[in-house]
Amino acid sequence: MTDDKDVLRDVWFGRIPTCFTLYQDEITEREAEPYYLLLPRVSYLTLVTDKVKKHFQKVMRQEDISEIWFEYEGTPLKWHYPIGLLFDLLASSSALPWNITVHFKSFPEKDLLHCPSKDVIEAHFMSCVKEADALKHKSQVINEMQKKDHKQLWMGLQNDRFDQFWAINRKLMEYPAEENGFRYIPFRIYQTTTERPFIQKLFRPVSTDGQLHTLGDLLKEVCPSAVAPEVPNTVLPGEAKIEPTFEPSRIAGGRKASLAVKCWASQGPSRVFIARKKFHWFRTKLKQQVFRAGVQKFQL
Amino acid sequence: MAEEQESTLLLPPSTAPEAEVPAEVSPETATPEPPSSAAVSPGTEEPVGDTKKKIDILLKAVGDTPIMKTKKWAVERTRTIQGLIDFIKKFLKLVASEQLFIYVNQSFAPSPDQEVGTLYECFGSDGKLVLHYCKSQAWG
Numbered sequence: 001m002t003d004d005k006d007v008l009r010d011v012w013f014g015r016i017p018t019c020f021t022l023y024q025d026e027i028t029e030r031e032a033e034p035y036y037l038l039l040p041r042v043s044y045l046t047l048v049t050d051k052v053k054k055h056f057q058k059v060m061r062q063e064d065i066s067e068i069w070f071e072y073e074g075t076p077l078k079w080h081y082p083i084g085l086l087f088d089l090l091a092s093s094s095a096l097p098w099n100i101t102v103h104f105k106s107f108p109e110k111d112l113l114h115c116p117s118k119d120v121i122e123a124h125f126m127s128c129v130k131e132a133d134a135l136k137h138k139s140q141v142i143n144e145m146q147k148k149d150h151k152q153l154w155m156g157l158q159n160d161r162f163d164q165f166w167a168i169n170r171k172l173m174e175y176p177a178e179e180n181g182f183r184y185i186p187f188r189i190y191q192t193t194t195e196r197p198f199i200q201k202l203f204r205p206v207s208t209d210g211q212l213h214t215l216g217d218l219l220k221e222v223c224p225s226a227v228a229p230e231v232p233n234t235v236l237p238g239e240a241k242i243e244p245t246f247e248p249s250r251i252a253g254g255r256k257a258s259l260a261v262k263c264w265a266s267q268g269p270s271r272v273f274i275a276r277k278k279f280h281w282f283r284t285k286l287k288q289q290v291f292r293a294g295v296q297k298f299q300l
Numbered sequence: 301m302a303e304e305q306e307s308t309l310l311l312p313p314s315t316a317p318e319a320e321v322p323a324e325v326s327p328e329t330a331t332p333e334p335p336s337s338a339a340v341s342p343g344t345e346e347p348v349g350d351t352k353k354k355i356d357i358l359l360k361a362v363g364d365t366p367i368m369k370t371k372k373w374a375v376e377r378t379r380t381i382q383g384l385i386d387f388i389k390k391f392l393k394l395v396a397s398e399q400l401f402i403y404v405n406q407s408f409a410p411s412p413d414q415e416v417g418t419l420y421e422c423f424g425s426d427g428k429l430v431l432h433y434c435k436s437q438a439w440g
Contacts, residue, residue, distance in 0.1 A: 080411060113412060123409070130408035135422065139407045184422075200418050 012162045014041035016087050019097040020052045023071075026104055028059045036097065040160060041084025044125070045070055045077060046115040047158060056102055064104065069112055071101045076111040080124050089190055122154050129153065132186035133172055135202075141172055180212065181205030189223050199223055353377065355420040356427060359388065362403075362434035366392045372428075377417025381410050388433055403432040403439050 015038040022032040035055045039048060046068075053068050070077040072090050077100065091098050107114070115121065133142035142150075149168050156165025175182055182205055189199040201222050205213055219227050354374040361367040368391060375384070385400050394400065403409050404423050420429040432438065 078413075080413075124411060127408045127410065131404070131410065134405050134407055139405065143407070197413065197415065198418075200422060202422055 008166065009162060012040075012042055012165075014084060015039060016041060016083060017097040019099050020049075020056075020070075020102050021099065022056050023101050023103045023105075026056075026060065026102075027064045029061060030059050032056055032059045039083045039087075039098075041082065041087070043083055043157060043160075044079055044081075044121050045083060045086075046079040047118065047121050048083070052102065056104070060104065066104055067107050067114065067116075069103050069107055071103060072099070076108045078112060079115050079121075080113055085190060089192055118158070122158075125154060125157065126150060129172070135184040135186045136172070136182035137175070138183060141174075145171070180210075185213075185218070187218065189219075189226075191223075191226070355417060355424070355429060357384075357416060357420075358428050358430045360430060360432045362432050362438045363436070365433060365435045368392065375416055377415060377420070379416050380412060381414050381416065381419075382412035384416065384431070385412065385433075394435075398435060401434050401437055403434070404429075406432055407439055409437075409439070 018037050018039050020035040020037065022028065022034075026032075033055075035052050037049070037052060039045075049068070049070075057065055070079070072086075075090060077086050077090075087098055130139065130142050133139050145168070152164060153168045155161070156163075156168070184202050185205050187200065187203065190197075191199075199222050203213070203218055203222065207213055207217075216227070354376050357373050357375050359368055359371050359373070368388065381402055385402060388394075388402075389396070389398065389400050401409055404419055410419060416429060423429060
């Protein structure tokens, strides 16, 4: 994985410039200014918005405050989905900054899970990692780790510490030399065009005749509606263009794709499918977005 | 029989399941292929009606958690883990404030909004999905 290090860093340090605005019907003692923040794509909303909460609570009375929740254009944002996924799915075709509305009342029970503490986020994150390892290594690697290793993984994410995180995560990304890859690849495909929450299936990294599977193979197999190989330059819903023959690395439309392939692979929330030799991989165009938005406005 | 099970799962909180427990549900004749050994190979088309079919779930109690009289259930694929938790709590007559955790492979607790159909596809074996349930956190 060391030769992929710059990709890993790009994924980890991806940021989305966001403007938080208090919902107009919230009761305030004085005007609430919007709050700007660069959100880490790989993290979770309730993990990184303490400052947002404090900012708005300063102008509200205690009795008007209950559990915070976030919404974008009327859609409650699931905190247990990675930030980058939420953005790609809902807002990637809109101009930056990402405008999120903050609520402290009328928690939408049907749409959102409660997040009473950071422990809940940690439990969710660790469960995802464990589920991924169940697919990759029959849980052998994660189970062989000590509790402190699990803790280090979480602390790395919580404190935005790339090296701390990857010191442990690299073990979850290894496989025996005699194998060609993981047992199954942990992936989830999210689309706005369907009722289903996501597509998740068993998928081997290598075909029965020893060929390494590509991202294109995966999509063709589990999400055939997203690709139309017979028609040249087919434009997908959401204007993402994919070359019909899936030639290397040209999955364009990092911003515009409504098909957000979340490849988990125990990075936890990672949108980039990490390549190994014949695998495809694609980057988000995030860095350019940040510069265009005018970085001065945003804090890390 | 299967219908009875399904309607029990859909009952609102006010209707508590009584002592009359339907007998063990037998798997439907058209059981999906055991997914654990089936690697997805290119060209395999998934039957369109698949999402309508039910899957078999086997519930196992952990620790001193009460054991359910009926352990095997046919459940719709789109049923969520939260739906299953609510059902088990009602069935075991647990108080709403009591917690219940569900585990897959005795290793991870899926998110409450996860669909059992997806879990069955990825972690089922021998035509069923085995889930362990516990009143306390068993596998962290």
